[in-house]
Amino acid sequence: MRKFVSDKSCRKLLHRSFQNLTQKLQHHNHQHKAPPSSVSQSRFLSSSSMAPCSSSNPSAPSVTLDNINPKVLKCEYAVRGEIVTLAQRLQQELQVKPGSLPFDEILYCNIGNPQSLGQQPITFFREVLSLCDHPSILDKSETQGLFSADAIERAWQILDQIPGRATGAYSHSQGIKGLRDTIAAGIAARDGFPADPNDIFLTDGASPAVHMMMQLLIRSEKDGILCPIPQYPLYSASIDLHGGTLVPYYLDEATGWGLEVSSLKKQLEAAKSQGITVRALVVINPGNPTGQVLGEKNQREIVEFCRKEGLVLLADEVYQENVYVPEKTFHSFKKVSRSMGYGEADICLVSFQSVSKGYYGECGKRGGYMEITGFSPEVREQIYKVASVNLCSNISGQILASLVMSPPKVGDESYDSYCGEKEGILSSLARRAKTLEDALNNLEGVSCNKAEGAMYLFPRIELPLKAIKAAEAVNSAPDAFYCRRLLNETGIVVVPGSGFGQVPGTWHFRCTILPQEDKIPAVVSRLTDFHKRFMDEFRG
């Protein structure tokens, strides 16, 4: 009897979902590469004809490149792309046969991963994390000898902010309320404008927050997101994965990667004329891969543009602590828009922050947050719902996000050592940036803009025609050809400009400024020697 009911109702339910589906299909078709019927047919064939032959196949044939989500197939992420795979292979070679290559170590300058290159974590932050992971040692006498007093005190404060002091429990979907209070206070102190803990969504690094916003805004290929070119490939990858259209706007290399609002307008109009609904504008400040820091006047123009056009301003501000030139200062877009008198009613603004960058560089902890303002309660509820589906971000990352927004203060036991560590890292990064920038500008046919901020240089290379032809001969982009040669001959890993986008016909690569200072001379000499050899080989 029950079986009967269950089967019947099962078909009912199934039928409902199909009705619903069929209705949907009436006004929009789906995303198969081939027409649906043929695709379904081939599925039927495969699924009925597969079983007998499957055992003889090298791998189960039910999933192939022809039948996976084409959005996945389309998306690219150069920062961990082909060159990095080659680097990993070379590293294994070095382990198996030391001395078999013209270099003794791989220098990963492809990704902003400071601690992988020897940067040490901030002691205070790690003390607090360690204590929160194992609170039962907090009141042991030995702990006093191992941890600073303010780390112990901060750990107690944080534990008291966690319901039941349960550091192993799922938190509120937006993150632990007490930690969001701390972060909001940190934002308010930074900007001089209030911040609301209910606007904070803690996430596993900034990337999931970016995906969440793309998922919210992108309905189809007819929805566009304005992105800088060159851009951090997370944005192009996320737009591809969510099936939207990247609407590019070019940063102007001639003016130090300046952002011209006139070019934003041109691109917006061009997109509209193609029937694209532009939903949002991505701005990365300080810039990745370009390293420029936007001026306040420029930021005001951008805010005004987004407000007028009704675009969501997606502000990637994960490098807010990474500014290396005295003449530039970081201003958050929230501060700028509020100082223009614009509030909740005027502009939808999302600011992304991460524990992976700055002077802390805690990439492996996967902590970060987004601050969202200007969204209606109904839309915020939808963002909350999406956050809830993944339950919450990791608690250690949440704690770390609160620490970077509220580091030791004057008078705290750790204050001096904290300042020493912070300044040591930031001043060293500034020196490394300058040294590499100068070295690059000394190379024949290479021009590199000033590294004002972030963790990267994005030099332009004028490649000889012979090199371009040699690249074409092996079906490689000329910049990828150059980077592969650089890796094979020196062990230095950089990312071809084509992975970030560049003015067609120009060639660049992205190089981090993160190798430790004692390694910089080696990087410079290896790079210089290689570049000279390369140019000698291909100079016309």
Place this chain on the structure above:
Amino acid sequence: MRKFVSDKSCRKLLHRSFQNLTQKLQHHNHQHKAPPSSVSQSRFLSSSSMAPCSSSNPSAPSVTLDNINPKVLKCEYAVRGEIVTLAQRLQQELQVKPGSLPFDEILYCNIGNPQSLGQQPITFFREVLSLCDHPSILDKSETQGLFSADAIERAWQILDQIPGRATGAYSHSQGIKGLRDTIAAGIAARDGFPADPNDIFLTDGASPAVHMMMQLLIRSEKDGILCPIPQYPLYSASIDLHGGTLVPYYLDEATGWGLEVSSLKKQLEAAKSQGITVRALVVINPGNPTGQVLGEKNQREIVEFCRKEGLVLLADEVYQENVYVPEKTFHSFKKVSRSMGYGEADICLVSFQSVSKGYYGECGKRGGYMEITGFSPEVREQIYKVASVNLCSNISGQILASLVMSPPKVGDESYDSYCGEKEGILSSLARRAKTLEDALNNLEGVSCNKAEGAMYLFPRIELPLKAIKAAEAVNSAPDAFYCRRLLNETGIVVVPGSGFGQVPGTWHFRCTILPQEDKIPAVVSRLTDFHKRFMDEFRG
């Protein structure tokens, strides 16, 4: 000059992306609710007419429920839905006005979050995490007094597995190789069949792994995923977010939530006849919300079914440590398929595991992995690429995942205390399950299947017609009506069966077995009294 170039090439690039888009649009339309033209039009209107009026609006109008991704709008996640929001409001009321409600605390039985209800973490695991967060104390003398010797030793081992001992660095996109080696060894020891570290993808809990597979497999609404009903709503939510179709198969309550392969076949055929391409079968074992543990014979039938039909078997095995009855044992689907002689060439199999469940219950650490077998190298590359876009999962979660798959062994200093903690938690969970199961079966019109495993009971309630009418009168599902009344009168939070799916016309709720043992009597008496009052009020 450069500006000119950049603008020109910019338009070129834009043009390319649109060409590409236009081609796509030729054979498939997009997912707007309204026809594209009108939608674009309304966008043009809004974006041109918005600026002037925006300041007068309560919130920036550029993002509304009408123009966000309809997939987001559609998705639901009951475990953190309406009832939980009500519970949070009541909790605030209790804080502001203690004594204002008929109960003095909220008992969250809505979600498998053991440590939020007082379960203590496994000491050894937390010791290792704490040491890995702050390695500089590893060789301090005080550390010997605070941490067990094997925790210190394990921390050293793990640090040596991390390149440069950099616990703050991004790892390999699949997770730290040494930790994947440990996990693969743990799987091999569990199953008696080899496991390959390159098949392991470490993730922030199991949820992102499930999303990754849905993203890979679902191309459109014409792609279906076979899911159990009742199911854990992560699956319906993920299928909705990725735009696929959930193809339900009913678990049979009459046979203790048994899984009938005949019903799988019926549903698969029904789906095919509707033009749905079924890509995968989701099996949750031990079951959530149903708590049943599959028999090996049943598992073999499921493996055979997936192999024959060319379906990916998505095995949710996060409750593998949560089995409470002597007559049942957990067998992984990998072990079952290998013991049937099926290998890489025969079946695509994905096993999900998490640090959030089991006896460890470390939900907040967001650790987990998926083991994928049977996929071609090309497809695996695509999965790797998607994993790379988010760089890596959090390192503490990665370490914890390796610890749960390789806990202390006989002879280790922590072994006895570890076993004591583990057995204490599991035997207590078994007692709590039995007590609650009996209590529920004592209630008028309630029948509850045996809690064989997992962390939940899913009792069926025969609601009086008067109660159903009363629910309809307030536009509520009868089970949601019952659960809201239960919460308002007792502070006990459970999730209505409608959030998981149930045979139409039957009503259930999901209740975790996680309240600490000293609270169980209160839960039972509160629930019993409430139920009696409820039935007295509505009995015909």
